[in-house]
Amino acid sequence: MTLPDSALPTQWQQPLQAFLHYLQFERGYSSKTLDSYQRQLQQLALSISDPARHWLNLSEAQLKQHIIAMRRSGAKPRTIALKVAALRSFYRYLQAQGQRSDNPALYLSVPKAARSLPKNLDVDQLNHLLSFDSQDDILACRDKAMLELFYSSGLRLEELVNANISDIDWSQQLLRVTGKGSKQRIVPVGSVALNALRDWLAQRPAFSAKLAEEDTDALFISKQHKRISSRHVRERVQLWAKQQGLNQKLHPHMLRHSFASHMLESSQDLRAVQELLGHANLSTTQVYTHLDFAHLAKVYDSAHPRAKKK
Structure with missing residues (x-):
């Protein structure tokens, strides 16, 4: 599981690679799930224009801004929920590694998806x-x-x-x-x-x-x-x-x-x-x-x- 060479600066890429390695070899996640986590987290990293920023110093407010931007662009509730789930899991990993003292994604709100009614035959x-x-x-x-x-x-x-x-x-x-x-x-x-x-x-x-x-x-x-x-x-x-x-x-x-x-x-x-x-x-x-x-x-x-x- 590797990102393209020039996709992210090193300070973004190394923690993400370590997280994906943990999911793959210690948690046994499927390649499909790994691809989803990589894609969700990489999209956020690429949206941050400040070169001084990286995973370890992003704030809850900055993560909220990213979620707001997704909603304004018309992202579906399920897509936003996947993003938030990936962020919460990633920062929980960083906490366990002692690299963050908090989880800035913990209280991010997720819009409720409309519950589809089950289909049946008459x-x-x-x-x-x-x-x-x-x-x-x-x-x-x-x-x-x-x-x-x-x-x-x-x-x-x-x-x-x-x-x-x-x-x-x-x-x-x-x-x-x-x-x-x-x-x-x-x-x-x-x-x-x-x-x-x-x-x-x-x-x-x-x-x-x-x-x-x-x-x-x-x-x-x-x-x-x-x-x-x-x-x-x-x-x-x-x-x-x-x-x-x-x-x-x-x-x-x-x-x-x-x-x-x-x-x-x-x-x-x-x-x-x-x-x-x-x-x-x-x-x-x-x-x-x-x-x-x-x-x-x-x-x-x-x-x-x-x-x-x-």
């Missing part, structure tokens, strides 16, 4: 997606079971991939799920999804003959005789979206979003949806109330006589 789109025939094709049978389970129980991608046959309670119509932080929760499984799972498990032996011991209980496996991967699931979800003519890029998390949105629209029970999704904080689930409101606002704008544009 009920008609979901019904159309799941309407394909899976009787005579083992892969279609497996994929239908995966899609039905995604939508039935609002699973995350990793939760579906890591699901085991022994996690299913057929009599109670429940599934034990291991979510983020290895936390377990119990989620209901709808009858349509259970039937799709039964159909798949009847076909599963065709793929299970050479399974490794650690994959013998895996709920979903591939024709390569191993537990299905996250990448493979993404590819199959996109394949069926295309096959069913949805005319949009579909990823597994959109099925989770659709589950949450449809449950909230029908039940209006935010706490129950939080439990079903396995969210630690209610604020994470509340984004779906905004999604519901966005739908209501759209209906209002199109239907109310006083809302229509002349």
